[in-house]
Amino acid sequence: MVAKGVLVERRAQLLAGTTDEADLPARGRERLGGSLRRVLNGTGVILHTNLGRAPLPSPAAAALLATAEGYVNLEVDLLEGARSSRDQHLAGVLQELTGADDALAVNNGAAALLLASAALAGPTASIVVSRGQLVEIGGGFRIPDVVAQAGAQLVEVGTTNRVRLDDYRTALDAGGTVVLRVHPSNFRAVGFVADVDIAALCSLGAPVIDDVGSGVLHPGMDLLRDEPAVAQSVQAGAAIVCFSGDKLLGGPQAGIIVGSADAIEACRHHPLYRPLRLGRLPLVALVATLALYRDPRRACREVPALAMLSVEPAVLHARAQRLVDRAGGEIVDGVARVGGGALPLVELRGPVVALDAHVPAGALHARLRDGDPPLLARITSERVVVDPRTLREDEIDFAAAAIRRALS
Ligand SMILES: *Cc1c(COP(=O)(O)O)cnc(C)c1O
Numbered sequence: 404m405v406a407k408g409v410l411v412e413r414r415a416q417l418l419a420g421t422t423d424e425a426d427l428p429a430r431g432r433e434r435l436g437g438s439l440r441r442v443l444n445g446t447g448v449i450l451h452t453n454l455g456r457a458p459l460p461s462p463a464a465a466a467l468l469a470t471a472e473g474y475v476n477l478e479v480d481l482l483e484g485a486r487s488s489r490d491q492h493l494a495g496v497l498q499e500l501t502g503a504d505d506a507l508a509v510n511n512g513a514a515a516l517l518l519a520s521a522a523l524a525g526p527t528a529s530i531v532v533s534r535g536q537l538v539e540i541g542g543g544f545r546i547p548d549v550v551a552q553a554g555a556q557l558v559e560v561g562t563t564n565r566v567r568l569d570d571y572r573t574a575l576d577a578g579g580t581v582v583l584r585v586h587p588s589n590f591r592a593v594g595f596v597a598d599v600d601i602a603a604l605c606s607l608g609a610p611v612i613d614d615v616g617s618g619v620l621h622p623g624m625d626l627l628r629d630e631p632a633v634a635q636s637v638q639a640g641a642a643i644v645c646f647s648g649d650k651l652l653g654g655p656q657a658g659i660i661v662g663s664a665d666a667i668e669a670c671r672h673h674p675l676y677r678p679l680r681l682g683r684l685p686l687v688a689l690v691a692t693l694a695l696y697r698d699p700r701r702a703c704r705e706v707p708a709l710a711m712l713s714v715e716p717a718v719l720h721a722r723a724q725r726l727v728d729r730a731g732g733e734i735v736d737g738v739a740r741v742g743g744g745a746l747p748l749v750e751l752r753g754p755v756v757a758l759d760a761h762v763p764a765g766a767l768h769a770r771l772r773d774g775d776p777p778l779l780a781r782i783t784s785e786r787v788v789v790d791p792r793t794l795r796e797d798e799i800d801f802a803a804a805a806i807r808r809a810l811s
Pocket of ligand 1 (some may be wrong): 511512513514516538584586587588589614615616617645646648657658742744
């Protein structure tokens with residue numbers, strides 16, 4: 404099967420005019436190990452959803468390596484020998500970082516919202532949400548459809564652009580039981596707009612679920628100032644705050660739920676917790692990532708997503724120059740993006756490498772993508788552009804070699 408697939412693919416390449424050398428046995432051996440491969444991200448999109456969002460911090464990768472092949476104390480208290488919960492490993496550090504009573508983790512942000520809605524509202528209750536916050540998160544998936552799967556009825560208040568505290572109050576008086584706030588992670592409304600802040604929502608007395616999207620644990624960074632900080636929602640009194648592990652938090656795919664002791668207990672005892680809970684591998688990586696945030700300066704340095712956001716222009720320039728020295732092309736001004744449905748308006752300006760090519764940009768782009776290792780680039784003004792922002796220091800030489808091969 405594998406050999407046949409490789410041959411079919413090679414035949415298609417030859418018919419399409421590809422004349423480069425191809426080591427077909429090597430390709431076949433590689434495919435036998437599965438189709439997932441390490442790729443080089445030269446797109447400049449930091450949280451590239453199709454490339455697995457956030458690259459892991461080194462301590463998280465090391466923790467995975469140290470535990471993956473063996474057993475771990477996932478649900479065993481090593482001091483007492485008693486059975487414990489896997490969320491114990493998260494609760495302490497998240498209490499410290501957010502001020503919440505308790506915490507647990509599930510498969511992703513959408514699962515966190517589903518579980519929170521089911522546990523706090525369920526089929527007999529209704530969730531009050533602003534019409535301006537009925538967000539489509541990506542891949543055609545919509546927040547209201549996810550919440551509907553919890554069985555709760557959704558009560559929409561306000562209009563697309565404006566909602567007032569009174570709108571929520573009226574809906575709660577008419578029988579609404581829970582308030583949901585959803586951060587507009589991937590879009591911004593400007594102009595004649597009005598919103599209600601989290602503290603005001605919490606003052607209404609009903610339990611509030613705050614879906615903050617990215618999970619900013621360290622709001623000290625300038626670029627993150629406009630993102631809702633988890634600790635602020637906890638302090639305002641939200642019963643539950645949910646967020647993703649692999650957006651601006653910069654860890655593995657996960658959905659994190661922090662909140663009051665009662666609310667987290669309700670989540671933990673809900674039947675959906677079991678199908679949604681986080682597996683041990685992402686949990687190991689998540690705990691190691693969160694530990695970095697105990698020292699915010701260390702997090703900015705060692706969490707790759709944060710480091711890529713704030714990298715110095717001189718560092719980018721040196722990387723771009725090294726690419727040009729080894730693989731040609733010229734340094735031009737470019738714009739990188741945060742991606743992953745976060746900070747949609749932010750344009751990260753910096754030097755990028757526009758490649759020289761004797762073939763059309765589309766063909767070179769495809770050849771880089773099909774290389775070994777694959778290098779994902781972007782096309783700007785009909786030139787293939789490689790952005791050094793999303794390449795690690797130790798990936799630059801591999802990227803340069805990949806470019807040379809694609810050009811030869
Ligand atoms: C991204 C996002 C989600 C979904 O999170 P995933 O981790 O992608 O499942 C839910 N709500 C908001 C506000 C988001 O930004």
